[in-house]
Amino acid sequence: MYNPQQTEKKWQDRWEQERIFEANPDPNKNKLFITSPYPYASGPLHIGHGRSFINGDIFARYYRAKGYNVLYPMAFHITGTPVLAISSSIGRKDQLTKERMKEYVSLHTKDRQEVEQIVESFIEPWNVVNYFSKTMKIDFKSIGMSLDWRREFTTGDIIYNKFIEWQYFHLKERGYIEKGEYPILFCSQDKNAVGEDDISRGDELDLSINEYICIKFPFEDGFLVASTLRPETIYGVTNIWIKPDGKYIKASVNNEIWYISEEATFLLENQGKNVKILDNFSGKEIVGKRAADVYGIKEIPILPGDFVETATATGVVYSVPAHAPYDYIALIDLQKDKELMKRYNLNERQIELIYPIKIIDLKGFKDFPAKIFCDKFEVDSQKDTEKLDLATSENYKDEYYNGVLNDKCGKYQGMKVSDAAKQVSYDLIEENRADKLYIPVTKNLKCRCGTDVIVSILKDQWFLNFQAGDWKKQAIKCLNKMKIVPKKYRLNFENIFNWLEKRPCARLRGIGTKLPFNKEWIIESLSDSTIYMAFYTISYKIKDYQIKPEQLTPEFFDYVFLEKGDTSKFSNKINISKEILNELRNEFLYWYPVDHRHTAIMHISNHLSFYIFHHVAIFPEKNWPKLISLIEPVIIEGQKMGKSKGNVISLANIQKNYGADLFRFYISHNADFSAYMDFRKKEIETVRNHILKFFEFFSDKVNQSREQKAKYENIKSNYSKAILSKIIKKFVEAEATLKEFNIRRYLQTSFYETFNLIQEFSRDTDNINDFLIIFKLIYPDWLKILSLTMPHLCEELWEIAGNESFISTQVWGDFNKQYINNKLELEFEYISNVIEDVFNIKKVLKSEKFNEIHLYTAPKWKYRVSDLIISKKDNFAEIMSDLKKDIELISNKDLIPFIKTQLKERIWEKKLPQIDEIKLLEHYKSYLEKRVKSVVVINSDFDPKHRAIRAKPFKPALYIDV
Numbered sequence: 014m015y016n017p018q019q020t021e022k023k024w025q026d027r028w029e030q031e032r033i034f035e036a037n038p039d040p041n042k043n044k045l046f047i048t049s050p051y052p053y054a055s056g057p058l059h060i061g062h063g064r065s066f067i068n069g070d071i072f073a074r075y076y077r078a079k080g081y082n083v084l085y086p087m088a089f090h091i092t093g094t095p096v097l098a099i100s101s102s103i104g105r106k107d108q109l110t111k112e113r114m115k116e117y118v119s120l121h122t123k124d125r126q127e128v129e130q131i132v133e134s135f136i137e138p139w140n141v142v143n144y145f146s147k148t149m150k151i152d153f154k155s156i157g158m159s160l161d162w163r164r165e166f167t168t169g170d171i172i173y174n175k176f177i178e179w180q181y182f183h184l185k186e187r188g189y190i191e192k193g194e195y196p197i198l199f200c201s202q203d204k205n206a207v208g209e210d211d212i213s214r215g216d217e218l219d220l221s222i223n224e225y226i227c228i229k230f231p232f233e234d235g236f237l238v239a240s241t242l243r244p245e246t247i248y249g250v251t252n253i254w255i256k257p258d259g260k261y262i263k264a265s266v267n268n269e270i271w272y273i274s275e276e277a278t279f280l281l282e283n284q285g286k287n288v289k290i291l292d293n294f295s296g297k298e299i300v301g302k303r304a305a306d307v308y309g310i311k312e313i314p315i316l317p318g319d320f321v322e323t324a325t326a327t328g329v330v331y332s333v334p335a336h337a338p339y340d341y342i343a344l345i346d347l348q349k350d351k352e353l354m355k356r357y358n359l360n361e362r363q364i365e366l367i368y369p370i371k372i373i374d375l376k377g378f379k380d381f382p383a384k385i386f387c388d389k390f391e392v393d394s395q396k397d398t399e400k401l402d403l404a405t406s407e408n409y410k411d412e413y414y415n416g417v418l419n420d421k422c423g424k425y426q427g428m429k430v431s432d433a434a435k436q437v438s439y440d441l442i443e444e445n446r447a448d449k450l451y452i453p454v455t456k457n458l459k460c461r462c463g464t465d466v467i468v469s470i471l472k473d474q475w476f477l478n479f480q481a482g483d484w485k486k487q488a489i490k491c492l493n494k495m496k497i498v499p500k501k502y503r504l505n506f507e508n509i510f511n512w513l514e515k516r517p518c519a520r521l522r523g524i525g526t527k528l529p530f531n532k533e534w535i536i537e538s539l540s541d542s543t544i545y546m547a548f549y550t551i552s553y554k555i556k557d558y559q560i561k562p563e564q565l566t567p568e569f570f571d572y573v574f575l576e577k578g579d580t581s582k583f584s585n586k587i588n589i590s591k592e593i594l595n596e597l598r599n600e601f602l603y604w605y606p607v608d609h610r611h612t613a614i615m616h617i618s619n620h621l622s623f624y625i626f627h628h629v630a631i632f633p634e635k636n637w638p639k640l641i642s643l644i645e646p647v648i649i650e651g652q653k654m655g656k657s658k659g660n661v662i663s664l665a666n667i668q669k670n671y672g673a674d675l676f677r678f679y680i681s682h683n684a685d686f687s688a689y690m691d692f693r694k695k696e697i698e699t700v701r702n703h704i705l706k707f708f709e710f711f712s713d714k715v716n717q718s719r720e721q722k723a724k725y726e727n728i729k730s731n732y733s734k735a736i737l738s739k740i741i742k743k744f745v746e747a748e749a750t751l752k753e754f755n756i757r758r759y760l761q762t763s764f765y766e767t768f769n770l771i772q773e774f775s776r777d778t779d780n781i782n783d784f785l786i787i788f789k790l791i792y793p794d795w796l797k798i799l800s801l802t803m804p805h806l807c808e809e810l811w812e813i814a815g816n817e818s819f820i821s822t823q824v825w826g827d828f829n830k831q832y833i834n835n836k837l838e839l840e841f842e843y844i845s846n847v848i849e850d851v852f853n854i855k856k857v858l859k860s861e862k863f864n865e866i867h868l869y870t871a872p873k874w875k876y877r878v879s880d881l882i883i884s885k886k887d888n889f890a891e892i893m894s895d896l897k898k899d900i901e902l903i904s905n906k907d908l909i910p911f912i913k914t915q916l917k918e919r920i921w922e923k924k925l926p927q928i929d930e931i932k933l934l935e936h937y938k939s940y941l942e943k944r945v946k947s948v949v950v951i952n953s954d955f956d957p958k959h960r961a962i963r964a965k966p967f968k969p970a971l972y973i974d975v
Contacts, residue, residue, distance in 0.1 A: 015708045017672030021805040025154050033822055034085070034159040038603035042082035047073050047609040048546050050620060053210060054089040054145040054167065055096050057117050058152045058664040061613075061647040061654060064680045064690055068644060068756065069611035070158050071681065074801045075751055077159075078825045084604050086164040086549040087153065089146040092525035093210045093538030094203060098461040100138045107463075113656075120665035121148045138524060142167060152664040156673045157804050159821065163553040168541060169524050172555055175565035176548050177526040177541045181518075182567055183631055185530060189481050190518065192473055196222050196451035197517045199283065199469035200460040205522040206474070207466055209619050210538040213459045214655075217615055217646075220455065222468055225326040226438045227448040230313065231305040235263070235270020237315070240326030240450060243409070244441060245433040248422045249333040249372040253304055254318030254343065257297040257357070259328060265289040272299070274328025277450075283469040284451060296323075300357045307446050316364075317357055318343050320395050326450050334383060335369035336412060338404040341383035342392055344369075373416040373430060382408050475519040475534055479626060485510065487629040488622075491637045495625075498642040498754045499687045505617045506625075513622060516540070539619055543627035546610075547574055550601040558593055573598045574632070606636045614643045642754055647680070647690045662692065674803035675701050681802055682760040707768060708806060714775075714788050715814045721782070723789035725832055732940055733783035735841035736774045737832055740791050743767045744828040747798055756802075763798045779939055794828045796820055839926045844937045847969060851945045854973055863947045867972040869961035870930045870952060874902055875911060879966045882912065883921045907962060914965075925967055934969070947973075 028034065038044075049069040052058055073085040102110035114132045122128050134140040146167060153160060166173050184190050197206045198220060209215035226244040229236035230253065239253055255261070260275040267287050278288045296317075303312040313331075320339055321330050334341040347353060347364060354361050369381045378385060386404040395401070416430040425433050441447035451468035458466035479485055489510055497503040519534035526541055528534040551573060555565070564587045572578040572594055580591040606628075612621065621641060628637050646653075649660045667676045679697045684690040728734055747763035750756075771788070778784050792814065800807035800820045811820040851866060878896070885891045892912065897903050934941070934951050941949045956972060964970035 015705060015806070015809075017674060017805070018668060020809050021155075021157065021668060021673045024805045024808045025157065027808075028159070028819070028821065029154070031819070033819055035161050035163055036082055036084040038600055039082045040603075042080065044604060045073075045076045045081040045083045045608045046546070046604045046606070047076075047083060047085045047611065048549070048607055049087070049611050050616065051088040051090045051168075051542075051545070052149055053095060054091050054142050054149060055099060056145060057120050058149055059654065060662045060664065060667065060676070060680065060692060063156060063664050063667070063676065064644055064647050065611060065613050066153070066158060067156065067677050067680060068642065068686075069609070071677075071756055071801045072609060072611065072642075072751075072754075073159050074804065074821065077821070078797060078801070078823065080824045084549070085160055087158075087160045087162070088165055088545065088549070088552075089142070089149065089167045090210070090538065090542055091142045091146075092168045092523065092536075092541055094200075094205060094207065094520075094523045095210055095461045095538075096138045096141045096524055097522070098203075098211075099141050100136055101462065103132065103135045109463075118144070120663055121151065139169075142169065148665070155668040156664060156676060159804075164549045166548065166552045168526075168538075168545070171562040172552070172560075172565060173545075173548060174526040175562050176545075176570065177536060178529040179565075179567050179570040180541075180544060180627070180631060181526075181529055181536060184477070184627075187482065187484075187630060189477060189479075189484055189630055191476055191478050191481070193476060194285070194470050194472055195474060195476055195515050195517065196224075196284070196468050196470055197474065198222070198453060198458070198466050199471075200462060200464050200466060201279075201283065201469075202462055202464040203460065203522055205520045206469075206471070206517045206537065207460055207520075208517075208537055208539050211461055211523075212466055213461055218455045218458070220453070220458070220619075223452050223454050225450045225452055226441070227327055227450050228307055228331060228441065229269075229271075229446050229448070230307060230331070231309050232272055232302075235272060237272045237299075237304045237329060238327045238448075239329040239331040241331065243333075243336075243434060244438040244447065245418065245422075245425070245430055246333040246336055246372065247307060247331070247437065247441075248418075248425075249335050249370040250306060250313060250331045251334055251340075251344070251367050251370060252314045252316045252332045254321050254330040254332055254340070255296040255300055255315055256319065256321040256323055256328065257295070257300055257317045259296040259321065259323040261294050261296055261299075261323075261328065262290050263292040263294070265291060271327075272329070274323035276324045277327045280326075280450060280452070280467060283467055285470045285472075297357065301359055307441070314359075314363070314367075316347060316359070317353065320398075325456075326452055333370075333372075334367075335371045335381040336373055336383055336408065338383045338387050338392065338401050338408055339395070341369065341381070342387055342397075342401065343395055346395055370421065372419055372421045373412050374419050375411060375416050382412060471517075474517050475528060475531065476515045477518045477540065478515050479513045480515075484626065484630060485513070488626045491625050491629045491634075495638060496640040498640065499685075501687065502614060502617065502643050505614070506622065509618050509622045513626075516623075539623060542620065543623045544631055546607050547601065547605065547632075550604045551597045554593075554597055554600060558589075560589060560593075564589055569594070573601055576602075605632075607638045608640060610638060610641045612641070612643060614645055617643070642686065644686050645684070645689045647692055649692045650694070651691060671697060671701070674806045675704055677802050677804075678704065678760065678764075681756045682764075683757075685757050686754065703765075704803070704806070707764070708810070710768075710772070711792070711810055712813050714785070715792065715810065718785040718789045718792075719815075721785040721789050723786060725786075725790065728783050728786055729780055730778075730783055731837050731936060732841060732844075733774075733778065733780060733787055734832070734834055735837040736770065737787045737790065738834045738838050739841075740767060740770055740787075740795075741828050741830060741833050742838075743770065744791075744794055744798055745830065745833075748825075748828075751801075760802060763795070767795060777940065777944060779943060790829060790832075794826070797823055797825055840928055840933055843926055843928060843930075843933065843967060844941065847934075848941065848944050850969075850971060851973075854971060858973065858975065860975065861946065862975075864974040865948045865950050866945055867950045867953050867955065867960070867974065868934060869956065869964045869970040869972070870934070871964040871966045871968075874905065874908075875964070876966045878902075878908070878911060879915060879920060879925070882915050883925075886921045887916055887919070889916065911965075928967070930967065930969065 047069055049066050052062060073083050077083045111132060114135060115128055118128045118131050122131060131144060200207045209220060223242060225240040225242060227238045227240050228247060229238055262275050264271050266281060282288050299315050300317050302315050306313055320343060332340040334344045354364055371381055375382055386408040390400040390404040392400045392404055413430050418425045418428050418433050420426050453468060460466050492506055518537055518540040519528045520537050523535050525535045528536055566587055568578050568583045569587055580594050584591050648654060652658060654661050679700045680690060743762050743766055747759045750758040775784055796807045796811055797820060804821055807820050881892055881895055938949055958972055960970040960972040
């Protein structure tokens, strides 16, 4: 009985002992450099990570099998604040963090006391890093990853810091780094800018920032400040919404009086405003009052709006019911609610007279867009928030791209909404009628320390300016030359590149590399993880030669990575010999550029885009990346995976519960790259049975065929040769799908379809020797193909078959393509069609017991007529003209019906086999009888139901004698 856990560990240990996945430059071999994102060493890996890593591993194994010299390394990401957040939480004795860490540690450490000790040690950040990097290596090994671990490093290693310092010297030199003010995501507790790695679920969420325009409506002794994402709609204002039970303040904001929500003060202060609270009041206290419009011309009523969120921007909303579904439905609700109007002493008649003001023209829209979209999504009230969100999204999108401002918009009349939005906001701010406030697009963002993430504007913040010089132009050039798999994700990259402007690249807190030209700042965790692939090429040699950090000067990296500099001028200065410098340079030049990067779609907007930008900024064009493949996330039982749902499956549990090969197979075969992979326990158990059945079948046939000689000339029957031909074609097809990055189809072909063919052959052949010869001919290639996905099982079967080498190091041949025989396959297809016809009749008759099955082939004249029809296609006149020359044939009463049938079936479009039907049926007679479980009679005079007349060329007629 196959024991996956024991077998997999056995082969993992052997691979490690023999170091078979360590790759060194070999000028006699083509190279392939594959990378996957290094994981963050602050917690365990889960099956979502596993899918991405295994995709990379399958291609690493494939290209090795094709004779390439493949480098597939791995390292660990530790920079930023996540590790520090764990340490500080343990130091504060935060129980939630402590329990979460104990859960993580328990995946690999079973002794409770030891678990407690390990978690307590996490008060030191490097203990967190060391523990999780060690256990991650165990997880990588447990799923059969073929990695070169000599090249391992962490982003906190001093030698890596020197590499990043060099990178940032060059970015500064090229003018891509600047200092200034810019809105950034910010943790108020850590007083630090935060990014994807610092934010809880940061790689899954939209971390972009919305720019709200704060419109100043004159009110009492100051301004009632309402916020909007659509400043161009200011000309359609009918009223202002206030949350009646919301907490509001009167405040001095940069020496102006603003009326805003209490929560807004914190946001404004973090964005450089000087805020002094003068008074507090409830929203209901100003409901019913009036403000002036932004130009102070007309009065605007202040009305109750329960949908207003005081925590969003200023907590005040101006109403444009013609163009905002929330405003439209809130106005309708209020006009219907007499009790509410009475409660706030509102003039019922005045409220009824409020009418939407249409300011945007949309082609084909006869009514107010907001009303049309509310009707479309069947919105009944403000409580229908999901429907309102859909209506709002579609309404805004349609107007933004297709809308034009009308004559109510003054000087902006005729402008497209997309242009007017920018111009109106610019003009209002210039006239001091508006201001800006920045809010995260995703609500309730949390830093990993547990604090809310806000937007702040820091002075003297260091930024990467992706629009500087020709940087973006070069990045687009690189993208255009790259292969993106699947193709549809190219548009995602293009969209990201188009809006990418600035990004903070340094923080005041965290683990990482200090900004070389301003040591107070630390390079943030995404900005130091863009060209680390280059460091893989030399990291192990730096360690082997015991090169010290202080020797890793900018001149060193310029020489190794950019082929710049004269070793005679700096070799002695850094105390590294010219020979070693040249060895390191040659290692880099051999492996670069990165040929494949395998990762997930959530990295497009950050890691992958920065990967391209930074490569074009630092390296010459010959060393730009070539290919990125992408997958969708893994979900579990139809639901997103998440800690809150308690459905996260860690890689640590995979080998124990399923085994590496089962997991590798299932996660690769279950979905295409562009589809969610839905992990379902019932399905994986079914696949487990398939794999166990395969192992038992294969090992049994290996044992049976030990004494058999694998010689093609010893195969007796055409049937056997046809099956061999079909199997070899499956191998060829499987490899073709790998070249197209279709792992799912590769497994469907190489495992399921091939296994079905071989099992059917085993069942149906009456020549066991033929079967064993063919099995012995094909099994080496079959195992090699499957070893990409099930390496441990295939190594075991390879050894059972008597091989002493590793299957993981075998180079593929041509799958014995010389034994492909299309003619024999065509003949077998004919026989298979006959069998299928018999089975179809059996289904109709609902019986399995028959005396005889009679087959009738077509008379010779039908072949002649078919050939004539094929040559003349559908020209009935020409066909009949030729046939009239044969008096005997033209007088045949069956001729015209046969011609009509053949024309209707358009036989000239079909590829008819060139076979002798009678001879072929006689050859396959015993096979036919075995398959249909009845005696088969060919062209007998016995034809009680006159079936023979129905026979067509290559389509025998049938009569079943019950």
